[in-house]
Amino acid sequence: MSDEFEIIAEWVIRKLKDIDLSSADLTEIIRWVLYSLGVKDLGIDIYLYLRSVGRATSTEIAEKFKISPTTARRYLEQLHTLGLVDYIGREYHLTRKNIASCIRDILIPRIKSILEDIAKVAESVYKEERIEKTMLSKEDIDRLVLAPVRREIDKTLREAKHEALREIKKLFSTAGEIGPEIISNTLSRIFDALSESLRKLGERAYNIGILKIEPTPQVRGLSIVETPDLIKYTVYSDYRLQAHQLRYAKEKGKRVIIRVFGTLYIDKDVTSDLADIIEEIYVYGEVIGPREILKFLSDRIRGPGSVQYY
Amino acid sequence: MVKFEAIFEISIKYLRPHDKENVDFEELALFSLGLDDLGVRIYKYLKEKRIVTIEEILSTLQVDENEIINRLDYMYSLGIIDHLGRGYIYRYPLHEAIRRKVVKRIEELLERIARLAEGRTNE
Numbered sequence: 001m002s003d004e005f006e007i008i009a010e011w012v013i014r015k016l017k018d019i020d021l022s023s024a025d026l027t028e029i030i031r032w033v034l035y036s037l038g039v040k041d042l043g044i045d046i047y048l049y050l051r052s053v054g055r056a057t058s059t060e061i062a063e064k065f066k067i068s069p070t071t072a073r074r075y076l077e078q079l080h081t082l083g084l085v086d087y088i089g090r091e092y093h094l095t096r097k098n099i100a101s102c103i104r105d106i107l108i109p110r111i112k113s114i115l116e117d118i119a120k121v122a123e124s125v126y127k128e129e130r131i132e133k134t135m136l137s138k139e140d141i142d143r144l145v146l147a148p149v150r151r152e153i154d155k156t157l158r159e160a161k162h163e164a165l166r167e168i169k170k171l172f173s174t175a176g177e178i179g180p181e182i183i184s185n186t187l188s189r190i191f192d193a194l195s196e197s198l199r200k201l202g203e204r205a206y207n208i209g210i211l212k213i214e215p216t217p218q219v220r221g222l223s224i225v226e227t228p229d230l231i232k233y234t235v236y237s238d239y240r241l242q243a244h245q246l247r248y249a250k251e252k253g254k255r256v257i258i259r260v261f262g263t264l265y266i267d268k269d270v271t272s273d274l275a276d277i278i279e280e281i282y283v284y285g286e287v288i289g290p291r292e293i294l295k296f297l298s299d300r301i302r303g304p305g306s307v308q309y310y
Numbered sequence: 311m312v313k314f315e316a317i318f319e320i321s322i323k324y325l326r327p328h329d330k331e332n333v334d335f336e337e338l339a340l341f342s343l344g345l346d347d348l349g350v351r352i353y354k355y356l357k358e359k360r361i362v363t364i365e366e367i368l369s370t371l372q373v374d375e376n377e378i379i380n381r382l383d384y385m386y387s388l389g390i391i392d393h394l395g396r397g398y399i400y401r402y403p404l405h406e407a408i409r410r411k412v413v414k415r416i417e418e419l420l421e422r423i424a425r426l427a428e429g430r431t432n433e
Binding site: 011033 | 317319336403423
């Protein structure tokens with residue numbers, strides 16, 4: 001320990017066998033008390049001397065006890081650390097004659113403060129260890145999070161691809177027409193599968209503490225991008241556009257652009273006043289909504305997809 | 311000459327690390343509570359195992375049995391570890407043990423000394 005740390009101050013507290021108060025005189029009690037506080041014989045004698053003369057310099061004390069001034073100061077420093085002795089310049093005096101009040105008012109608060117400092121040091125170690133324990137290595141992240149999700153995404157894409165090929169083969173064999181609706185339906189399946197895989201990735205990352213924000217529930221086949229003056233919806237599968245979403249955009253003074261690859265349903269409670277903030281709906285799949293609203297938006301609806309009314 | 315019999319002795323130190331860049335703060339805290347190098351080794355071993363017997367410490371650290379017992383008794387009396395039957399137990403993290411037990415124990419000890427001093431020194 002001596003190599004790493006330097007002792008600035010030290011308190012020794014001893015639990016001694018009780019003395020018989022009925023037969024002990026004041027000096028013996030003081031000796032018992034000071035020895036309990038770790039003061040050795042000469043230190044006790046110096047305390048008793050100061051108590052009898054009131055005040056003395058370290059040189060006077062050194063002369064009295066035939067010790068060097070440095071040794072005298074060392075004992076006086078210990079008494080000072082205990083709160084029993086104070087000094088002005090080179091002259092020392094008792095802090096208070098009542099030792100009990102020195103212990104209660106000076107020593108106990110001082111020791112408690114030192115112990116709280118030690119506790120804080122220990123607490124910082126504890127917190128660091130906890131962080132280390134909860135942190136995963138790169139290999140763990142790969143093994144626990146990325147590898148299973150990679151497998152999941154591969155599997156999903158493989159299945160989606162096979163399903164799309166099956167659908168196309170079926171269409172060709174029945175000589176059906178491959179329109180935007182068919183392509184949109186196939187695409188929406190792939191997007192939904194991808195979205196589900198990504199949600200699982202987020203959930204897994206959150207559960208083991210890599211992500212600190214809980215992933216929001218999955219909104220299937222939809223992407224919403226909000227900029228300072230625009231909200232852009234991209235609908236990959238089925239999605240219902242509600243009045244409150246347009247009201248929000250209106251309140252924020254933002255325009256709305258919608259790209260529809262799947263099927264967009266416009267709710268019946270959407271008024272033309274609210275629909276007016278829609279700048280464009282580009283349809284690859286289909287849009288289904290109230291006749292008066294879709295008529296109102298007719299010059300803003302573009303693309304090869306279909307429009308149907310409720 | 312001292313003629314009083316000590317039952318237990320606690321040492322609290324205010325320490326400053328020589329090398330401020332490479333400080334083992336756990337050791338700083340333990341040395342501040344009066345543990346020596348062997349005491350720190352035993353504490354760290356107990357912290358790792360959570361509960362140990364003297365025999366287990368003996369076979370791992372290979373030091374004198376009495377030396378081990380002295381350190382364990384000091385840590386137990388201070389309040390940073392528990393003792394039940396043959397087992398020594400790491401129950402609380404060090405900072406919690408200091409706040410829950412060590413402070414209380416030292417305060418009680420000092421209050422006892424103050425009470426005795428008060429009995430005859432309140433002049």
